[in-house]
Amino acid sequence: MKIALACDSAGAVLMPVIKKVLEERGIPYHFFGKFEEETVRDYPVFAVRAANAVKSGEYDRGILCCGTGVGISIAANKVRGIRCCCCSDCYSAKMSRAHNDANMLALGGRVIAPETAEMIVGIWLDTPFDGGRHQRRIDMFTQIEEGKTIE
Numbered sequence: 001m002k003i004a005l006a007c008d009s010a011g012a013v014l015m016p017v018i019k020k021v022l023e024e025r026g027i028p029y030h031f032f033g034k035f036e037e038e039t040v041r042d043y044p045v046f047a048v049r050a051a052n053a054v055k056s057g058e059y060d061r062g063i064l065c066c067g068t069g070v071g072i073s074i075a076a077n078k079v080r081g082i083r084c085c086c087c088s089d090c091y092s093a094k095m096s097r098a099h100n101d102a103n104m105l106a107l108g109g110r111v112i113a114p115e116t117a118e119m120i121v122g123i124w125l126d127t128p129f130d131g132g133r134h135q136r137r138i139d140m141f142t143q144i145e146e147g148k149t150i151e
Contacts, residue, residue, distance in 0.1 A: 001061065003059060003062060004104075005030065005031045006065075008043035011067065014114060017114040021125070033046035048078070050064060063107070065109050067108055069107045070086050083104065084106055087105060087124070088108065090119055090123050096124065097124055098127050107121075
């Protein structure tokens, strides 16, 4: 598994924790974006870079962070084939994988503590997609992206 990472200034507080989780598990990652000391507010740029890397298959999944996780997840979800879930708790993270086959996770640096982020990321990485009846809904997501009716 390879992970694409991206964040803005508000989400940067969680990046060291996320990188630590990945490194402890031996999971390679790449940070999409230039994050230094300057304030980076245009998170859609970095979200789309990471989402395109996941879409292309170069990376298996992605983890994004902004202030709430909401804006950066919206940006990532504009990329066809991306299912990015903004999670602030462990149960939502687990279900985003088990039922929705989320290929990207968004976290909020102003919403959750680093310790919570560590737990969420671990659960999200470890939870497989259940498939079965849930695959039908994933197929519906694809149909919506293609402009098809799903009645």
